Amino acid sequence: METNNGIVKKNRDRIGVILYVVxxxxxxxxxxxxxxxxxxxxxxxxxxxxxxxxxPVSRARSIEPVRGxxxxxxxxxxxxxxxxxxxxxxxxxxxEEFAKDTKNGAAREEEWLQKAKALSTELAKVFPEKxxxxxxxxxxxxxxxxKKYLRIGKPVDRNVYKxxxxxxxxxxxxxxxxxxxxxxxxxxxPYGKLARRTIGFVRNNRSNVGNTHVGLEGRFDYELHxxxxxxxxxxxxxxxxxxxxxxxxxxxxxxxIRTTINIDYQDIAWRALYSEIKEEADLxxxxxxxxxxxxxxxxxxxxxxxxxxxxxxxxVSNLAIGRSMEPGSVFKTVTLxxxxxxxxxxxxxxxxxxxxxxxxxxxxxxxxxxxRDFERRNSTNMISIIDGFKMSSNYVFGTMAVSNYAKKPMRxxxxxxxxxxxxxxxxxxxxxxxPTIPSPKDKNRYWSTTDLAVMGxxxxxxxxxxxxxxxxxxxANKGRMMKPYLVEDVEKDGIIKERRGPALMSTICSQxxxxxxxxxxxxxxxxxxARRLKDARCAVAGKTGTSFGTYADGNYTDEHxxxxxxxxxxxxxxxxxxxxxxxxxxxxxxxSKQFQGGGIPARAIKSLVNELYNIDPAFRPCLTAAK
Amino acid sequence: xxxxxxxxxxxxxxxxxxxxxxxxxxLLRLDVGRYFIHIVYTFFLFAMVIWIxxxxxxxxxxxxxxxxxxxxxxxxxTQKTFEVVSLSRRSSVNAMLEQMGSKVTEPKNPATVLKx
Numbered sequence: 001m002e003t004n005n006g007i008v009k010k011n012r013d014r015i016g017v018i019l020y021v022v023x024x025x026x027x028x029x030x031x032x033x034x035x036x037x038x039x040x041x042x043x044x045x046x047x048x049x050x051x052x053x054x055x056p057v058s059r060a061r062s063i064e065p066v067r068g069x070x071x072x073x074x075x076x077x078x079x080x081x082x083x084x085x086x087x088x089x090x091x092x093x094x095x096e097e098f099a100k101d102t103k104n105g106a107a108r109e110e111e112w113l114q115k116a117k118a119l120s121t122e123l124a125k126v127f128p129e130k131x132x133x134x135x136x137x138x139x140x141x142x143x144x145x146x147k148k149y150l151r152i153g154k155p156v157d158r159n160v161y162k163x164x165x166x167x168x169x170x171x172x173x174x175x176x177x178x179x180x181x182x183x184x185x186x187x188x189x190p191y192g193k194l195a196r197r198t199i200g201f202v203r204n205n206r207s208n209v210g211n212t213h214v215g216l217e218g219r220f221d222y223e224l225h226x227x228x229x230x231x232x233x234x235x236x237x238x239x240x241x242x243x244x245x246x247x248x249x250x251x252x253x254x255x256x257i258r259t260t261i262n263i264d265y266q267d268i269a270w271r272a273l274y275s276e277i278k279e280e281a282d283l284x285x286x287x288x289x290x291x292x293x294x295x296x297x298x299x300x301x302x303x304x305x306x307x308x309x310x311x312x313x314x315x316v317s318n319l320a321i322g323r324s325m326e327p328g329s330v331f332k333t334v335t336l337x338x339x340x341x342x343x344x345x346x347x348x349x350x351x352x353x354x355x356x357x358x359x360x361x362x363x364x365x366x367x368x369x370x371x372r373d374f375e376r377r378n379s380t381n382m383i384s385i386i387d388g389f390k391m392s393s394n395y396v397f398g399t400m401a402v403s404n405y406a407k408k409p410m411r412x413x414x415x416x417x418x419x420x421x422x423x424x425x426x427x428x429x430x431x432x433x434x435p436t437i438p439s440p441k442d443k444n445r446y447w448s449t450t451d452l453a454v455m456g457x458x459x460x461x462x463x464x465x466x467x468x469x470x471x472x473x474x475x476a477n478k479g480r481m482m483k484p485y486l487v488e489d490v491e492k493d494g495i496i497k498e499r500r501g502p503a504l505m506s507t508i509c510s511q512x513x514x515x516x517x518x519x520x521x522x523x524x525x526x527x528x529x530a531r532r533l534k535d536a537r538c539a540v541a542g543k544t545g546t547s548f549g550t551y552a553d554g555n556y557t558d559e560h561x562x563x564x565x566x567x568x569x570x571x572x573x574x575x576x577x578x579x580x581x582x583x584x585x586x587x588x589x590x591x592s593k594q595f596q597g598g599g600i601p602a603r604a605i606k607s608l609v610n611e612l613y614n615i616d617p618a619f620r621p622c623l624t625a626a627k
Numbered sequence: 628x629x630x631x632x633x634x635x636x637x638x639x640x641x642x643x644x645x646x647x648x649x650x651x652x653x654l655l656r657l658d659v660g661r662y663f664i665h666i667v668y669t670f671f672l673f674a675m676v677i678w679i680x681x682x683x684x685x686x687x688x689x690x691x692x693x694x695x696x697x698x699x700x701x702x703x704x705t706q707k708t709f710e711v712v713s714l715s716r717r718s719s720v721n722a723m724l725e726q727m728g729s730k731v732t733e734p735k736n737p738a739t740v741l742k743x
Binding site: 020023024027076077080081082083157158159188190191192194236239240241242244263264267268271611613614615616619620621622623624625 | 648649651683684687688690691702703705706708709712713715716717718733734735736737738739740741742743
C-alpha cells in the first residue's frame with residue numbers, strides 16, 4: 001500500500017502478525033538461552049555435592065584374576081579359591097521412617113521387632129555360638145543405640161548364605177531387613193588338614209604375623225596369583241555399566257601348580273603316623289616324608305606338631321625341612337660311606353678291636369655299653385663293621401672316624417659337604433634349614449678329635465630330616481643323589497607352561513659302595529635295631545637313629561634327668577630294587593620316657609609300607625598268560 | 628591490489644543481519660535452503676549417534692547382569708566341586724563304606740597284572 005508521501009507500507013494480515021510475535025518471542029528465548037549457556041559455561045560455580053551426584057562418573061574397577069589351583073600328581077584339587085560371605089546387620093533400617101509415621105509408626109516398629117525376634121531364632125541355629133535370646137538382645141540394643149553394623153557369626157559358604165537370605169526380615173533385603181553381606185574370596189582345601197603345611201597359604205599383607213608366604217602357596221604365589229585387569233565403568237540410569245569409550249585390560253588368571261604329592265599316599269602316611277603318636281602326650285611333633293627313589297619326587301610330606309594352644313597334632317610347622325637337629329645314629333651311614341669310598345675298609349665283615357667300648361685317643365666320650373654286652377655275649381674282643389652297624393654302636397663308628405680321619409679331619413668334613421649334607425639346597429618350599437657342620441677351620445670353635453668321634457656316630461652336626469632322606473635316597477639310587485622336589489610342572493588350562501621335574505644333584509658314591517651299604521641297611525631291618533620292620537609286606541632297608549636335643553645350658557638332660565628325644569627311622573623299599581625312600585622322625589618334649597627310632601617311627605613306616613604295597617601299581621605282580 | 632571493502636561494511640553487515648533476524652529472513656537471505664539435505668543428514672547422524680549410544684548402554688547393562696549370573700554360577704560350580712572332592716578322600720570313603728555296611732574295603736593284596 002502506498003501512502004501520501006510515497007512510502008510503500010506492507011499490509012500485515014492478522015496471522016502474519018501473530019507469527020511474527022511468536023517468532024520474536026522464540027528469538028528472545030533463544031537469545032536468553034545462549035546468554036544463560038554462556039553464563040553457566042563461564043561463570044557458574046555449582047555446589048560440588050550436586051555436581052558430583054549429577055555428573056556421570058567414570059571410575060576404574062580392578063578385575064581380580066582367578067587364583068590358580070594346586071593339584072596333586074593325579075590332578076586332584078588340593079587348593080582352590082571360593083567366595084565366602086560375612087553376614088552383618090544394619091539394625092537401624094526404617095527406624096526413622098517409623099518414628100515419623102505418627103499414625104502407624106508404632107505398630108510397624110513392633111512388627112519389625114517381631115520379625116527380628118524370629119530372625120534371632122534362625123540365626124542361633126546357623127551360628128550356635130550365641131543363643132537366640134543373645135541375638136535378639138543384640139539386635140534390639142543395636143536398634144536402640146543406632147548400630148549400623150552388627151557382625152553376625154563367621155564367614156559362611158554359599159549354601160548357608162542362601163539359607164540366611166531366606167530368614168525372616170533378611171528376606172526383605174538390605175533396605176528393609178538390614179541384611180549386609182560382604183563377599184571375599186578365600187582359599188579352600190578339599191582334603192582338609194592333609195598336607196596343609198606343604199600346600200601352605202598366603203596371608204593378607206595387613207596380617208601382623210611376619211611370615212605371610214608359607215608352603216607352595218607362598219613360594220609359587222607369583223605363578224598362582226595371576227595379573228589384575230582394569231576396566232572403566234560409569235553410572236547411568238540403568239545402573240553401573242561398562243564404559244564402552246574406555247580401554248579395558250583383561251585380567252590374567254593364575255597358573256595351576258601340579259605337585260608331586262599323591263593325596264592318597266598322603267592320607268595313608270598321615271593315618272600311619274597320627275595313629276602312632278596321637279596318644280603320646282610327651283611328643284611335641286613328628287614328620288614323615290615319602291620320596292620316589294629314582295626321581296626325588298616327594299609323594300607325601302606329613303608334619304604334625306602340637307601347637308601351644310592345641311591338645312591335638314596339627315599341620316602348623318614344617319618339621320621335615322625347618323628343624324635341624326643332631327641326627328644321631330642315622331648319620332653312621334655317612335661315616336660308613338666315607339670309609340668305604342675312601343678305601344679304608346674293603347668289606348663290612350672286617351673287624352676292629354672292641355676295646356671295651358672306649359674310643360682310643362678320645363677324651364670325654366662315654367664307653368659304649370653295647371660293646372661290653374657284645375664282648376660278654378660273644379666272648380670276643382673283635383667286632384665286625386656289620387655287627388657294629390646292626391647294633392648301632394657309637395664305639396665302632398667313632399673309632400672308624402678317628403682312626404681313619406684324625407690326621408686329615410678336613411677330608412671327613414669335605415666328604416660330608418660332597419654328600420650335600422652341609423648346605424640348604426634350592427627347594428620348592430621356603431624355610432629349608434641350613435645344616436651345621438663343625439670344621440677344624442672354624443676359628444670361633446675349638447676343634448678336637450672328640451669332635452670327629454662324635455660326628456662319626458651322629459652328634460655335633462645338625463641336619464634336617466629332608467637332608468638325611470636325600471642322602472639315603474642316593475644310596476637307594478645307586479649313588480645318584482636326586483634333588484627333592486614338590487612341583488612337577490606349572491600349567492595353564494591343562495597345558496604345561498613350565499616343566500620342572502627331576503634333577504640330579506650329584507653322584508655321591510659308586511654303585512659298589514651303595515650296594516655294600518644297602519646290605520648293611522638290610523641287616524639292620526632283619527637283625528638289628530629296626531627288626532620291627534622285618535615282617536613288613538616288602539623288604540625294607542634302613543637305619544634307626546636316636547639323639548637328644550640340647551637344653552639352653554648345652555646339656556642333654558635337664559635338672560630332672562629328662563631328655564628331649566629325636567627318634568628317626570630312614571630307609572627305602574623294596575630293599576633290593578628301591579621304589580620309595582622314606583623317613584619318619586619324632587620329636588619329644590622333655591620326658592623320662594624313651595622315643596627311639598626303632599619305636600614309633602619304625603612302626604609308622606611299617607604301617608605305611610604295608611598299605612602302599614597293596615595299592616601302588618609298582619608292586620603289582622605280573623602273570624604271563626600261557627599261549 | 629585495491630581494498631574492495633571498508634571497515635564500516637562490517638557494521639553494515641551486522642546491522643543488516645540483525646534486521647534480517649528480526650524480520651525472520653536471515654536464513655532465507657543466506658539461502659540455506661541449498662544445504663537443507665545436508666542439515667537433515669547431519670540431524671539424522673546425530674539422532675543415530677544418540678540412539679546407538681543408548682543401545683550400547685542397554686547392551687552393557689545386559690552384559691553386567693549376565694556377568695553377575697555367570698559369577699553366581701561359577702560360585703555354585705566351585706562349591707559343588709569342593710563338596711565332591713572333599714568326599715573323595717580315601718579315609719572318608721572308607722568311613723562311608725563302613726558306615727553303610729559295605730563289604731568293600733582297602734585291598735588286602737596288590738592286584739595281579741595279566742600279560743600276554
